[in-house]
Amino acid sequence: MYYTLAEIAERFGGRVLGDAQVRIGQIATLELAQPAQISFLTNSKYRAELTRTRAGAVIVAEADAQATDLPRIVTQNPYAYFARVSAMLNPAPEIKPGVHPTAVVGEGALIDPTASVLATAVVGSGAVIGAHSVIGEGCFIGDNVMIGRHVRLYPRVVIYHDCMIGDHLIAHSGAVIGADGFGFAMDEGRWIKIPQIGRVVIGNDVEIGANTTIDRGALDDTVIEDGVKLDNQIQIAHNVRIGAHTVIAGCVGIAGSTTIGKYCQIGGSAGILGHLKIADGVVIASFTLIGKSIREAGSYAAIFPFGKTEEWRKNAVHLRHLDEMAKRIKTLEQALLKTVER
């Protein structure tokens, strides 16, 4: 499908400058865009690329409105505008409603007639699949799981029994929702399993990345609030609560019973210990372990700076003697004071 700049602006707003009849069929980076494609500039410092691009049109901010002669749409938030245009130009492929003959559906499952259960998927007894939702190939939906509307599960997602999923969830392949939390009691030299009888409850508009795992609660539920976005290979332990619109990058681990606020941003491979509370609006750097609750919004980090291995080694050896170093400094200060006083 092709759209003119005028049609795009009519749909998403913004001000057209230059030829509004340019026809656009795809979106692309400034570097690789072709004449039938639209590109975008989100940061004025890359303005120079505007002069080199072969794009047929661009999306720019007010501040960059005059930085090019190309046909352009001027808008407050070019990045969000780009996201919307791209979604229009790249609609999800249509999937036929209905249950594929190789799918297996348990007794009493309620599958909306507009929903799709694709090849080799398994849906448990008493599960409910809402309107326009798509259960991908080879997915497993446990007994009594409730899935809302417009949910898209990519192939081989697993949702254990009794979990509740809101509307518009996107979950990528290999995600596992509702496996047992990690709970054992030591008794006479053996670990006894603690049954995990809580659920996972997921709000609306959540996205879950490939191979991410979210454990069910031990007694109460694990909760993912509306608008949370989780990247790949994240581990969320039992009874964690993640506040609305928080985004978490890949490979993060969050230990049990921790509560994370709304609009937080957690960098890749970070970790948060258990039973903590993280305030709204907290930004955590990649590779940072959070070992105490954070009570105020702001940016937090704990990264060991890298260097050439031989230099790292020369410096790192002193970390085992920092306390001694601090004492020697103190001793020096006192000695010097005495010297001066003499």
Place this chain on the structure above:
Amino acid sequence: MYYTLAEIAERFGGRVLGDAQVRIGQIATLELAQPAQISFLTNSKYRAELTRTRAGAVIVAEADAQATDLPRIVTQNPYAYFARVSAMLNPAPEIKPGVHPTAVVGEGALIDPTASVLATAVVGSGAVIGAHSVIGEGCFIGDNVMIGRHVRLYPRVVIYHDCMIGDHLIAHSGAVIGADGFGFAMDEGRWIKIPQIGRVVIGNDVEIGANTTIDRGALDDTVIEDGVKLDNQIQIAHNVRIGAHTVIAGCVGIAGSTTIGKYCQIGGSAGILGHLKIADGVVIASFTLIGKSIREAGSYAAIFPFGKTEEWRKNAVHLRHLDEMAKRIKTLEQALLKTVER
């Protein structure tokens, strides 16, 4: 099912104080328990919650026996007692024995008549599935795999050919047991694959979390001993041996040929380099890399403490100059000594 306190104590021991005829149908936290539910106190410092709970009964330690008037069971280890009561109140759902018509079973596989092979599972030639074991939906069991009794594989577990699994294993969705270890030889600018011909051998009473991976040995086997508990997204490389009753939290990586002792506890996202030996009873903190063998039991850590990003940055910059800092302190000490000696 409901049980009186008297019936529970008859089954699991402990001393009942107060009304032994209170009927209990579920277990819950002190905060959320209802009158037909039993709760538990594992730490005296939360005694105050006993006064607020609506639970019908509680499980407490000897030291807290008089801290409440609620009907109660007094026991030495309330946490283990809670685990046992919860298991009684929440039995695993019964699963019909037999092979689902959509499952695929290879030639010569031996499936005990009390075992279940659920929908879309695939069992290879010559595999053996023991009594009362359940092979979940979409699982893959390779050729000649031996699986013991009372094993529960949740949906989409993969076990590669020739691996040996003991009794009472619980493995969660997405776990991959027996994939090739990571072994290559460099030859004239190309990596040549080293065939991984060992197996994974797993003892009894092991639990393996969702999306955890345990690689098969290169030549000899990778071994997980009895009672080991592995959380989600753990990576265990080829030829690792994990000692009995060791517990490992989520996202830990253990490199090849490392041997870990019995009754160790390894925190989330920790790592252990290859070819090391870790003694029995070692506790490793979250986010800690172990780069040398540990010969004695005890607690080990290496965590960079987090702070506000600007403070972290101000301090971290000096890590690249610690060696210089140490030298300057030494110079100061010598200079001061001379000054004093003058």
Place this chain on the structure above:
Amino acid sequence: MYYTLAEIAERFGGRVLGDAQVRIGQIATLELAQPAQISFLTNSKYRAELTRTRAGAVIVAEADAQATDLPRIVTQNPYAYFARVSAMLNPAPEIKPGVHPTAVVGEGALIDPTASVLATAVVGSGAVIGAHSVIGEGCFIGDNVMIGRHVRLYPRVVIYHDCMIGDHLIAHSGAVIGADGFGFAMDEGRWIKIPQIGRVVIGNDVEIGANTTIDRGALDDTVIEDGVKLDNQIQIAHNVRIGAHTVIAGCVGIAGSTTIGKYCQIGGSAGILGHLKIADGVVIASFTLIGKSIREAGSYAAIFPFGKTEEWRKNAVHLRHLDEMAKRIKTLEQALLKTVER
């Protein structure tokens, strides 16, 4: 199958010393080898093991040619030689070509008659599977995916639509190739999804470990060049490019749009931030976060050295005061200078 040393040397080169008619059926470590097995010595410091081994023959380097009387093959690169001999002694099991009756193949998919699509696998419309490739049990191949020749996908690998895979790929169970990259634009308090319309393009001779994830590009492609070897549970974000023959150990995370050179080696659980460039031949230690581009080959590290927890704590507390410590040293130096000048 058994082979004499003479037959092995005829096939792979090298010089036979001792009885060339010894028959070999398997390969094993020096410690566990039996008389019908061949072993190998890759490091002269383990020479003592040669005297204890029960192996029928060994593969040694020129420098160790006289370190044993055992029948032996002398070669420049014993480790690569071992890999070749092992591959000969342990050929992959033969898999019958054709599409299993429980597999589901979409319209217009082209499956080479020598290829295999195993039980419960799903192949999308327009996909192409090359000669001698094996699509394992329960794999999902999206629409229009192109897969080359001699590819081996183990059970439950997922490849999303439109991705391109070269020849001789080995991908282990749970690997997910082509899931959406993690891209959102914030707009009035909500995250809007940015459609991920690039692909994953994988060269020849690549290996991908269990549960590793490689995201599709946002606009352009994510690219894995020839000969790259990826261990388990690696996360590769959208638009990353990994140079030929680079090897990456388990649990590594690489953020979006980073380019890694050829012949790099990245240690386990390391991380690389987004939009960086890593030169050819860079070696990164385990557990190291790379936060800036690296322009020259060499070895880089950033590991916090571990210790007993109480010692770690005593030292780590000073990390929050390093800047102050540095200032106190400076003050001392100036004060001492004045003292001396007096």
